[in-house]
Amino acid sequence: MVANNDQSNYVNMFQEWxxxxxxxxxxxxxxxxxxxxGNQKFDPLQSLKEMTSKAAEMQANIANNVSSLQKNTMEQMFNLGNMMQNFMGWGAFKTTVGSNGRISIPEAERDALKLSEGDLVQVLVLPLEKRKSRSS
Known part of the structure; x- marks a missing residue:
């Protein structure tokens, strides 16, 4: 039995089985x-062994598929949890460049990110628009 990628379709898995x-x-x-x-000698013990072997193989395939589905589901949930942590630790906001090229982080964002004076942060700069000169 081939692993079914559609984790919610157990009916199809059962029908296939x-x-x-x-x-x-x-x-x-x-x-x-x-x-x-035929004129062959029938060995019921051998036939029973073959049938039992095939049934055991089918059961092992089902157990492997269910295990694989559970593993994939848990990995996806774990990966989603890891990604959420990454998104929880950063913020995006707009600010203007001040004198000497300084920027400030608004108070609400500092509080949300639990930042205090002296904390090391990384800044990614995406210019939005050039400021119009005051003479024009």
Whole structure:
């Protein structure tokens, strides 16, 4: 059974499992009939071993797929949690460049980011517009 990327579609996974299980039963019945019709000696123990092996393989595939789905879901939730931390620790605001090229962080943003005097911050500058000269 191939892993189903659509994590919420368990109905399709179950239907696929049932179809494959039905195919395995059909193959077993065909093999059983061929043993009974031919002059071959039928070994019920060997047939039971083969059928049990196929059933165990199908069950292992289902368990692996469910495990894979759970793992992928947990990884996605973990990654989302990590990304949220990154977004919670930064802010965006507009300010003007003052004398000597200084900028200031507004009080509301400083409070939200829990910044105080002397804290080290990184600044990314995106010029929005040039200030019009006062003479014009």
């Amino acid at each position: 049932m179809q494959k299980g039905g195919k395995a039963q059909s193959e077993f019945i065909k093999a059983f009939c061929s043993y009974m019709e």
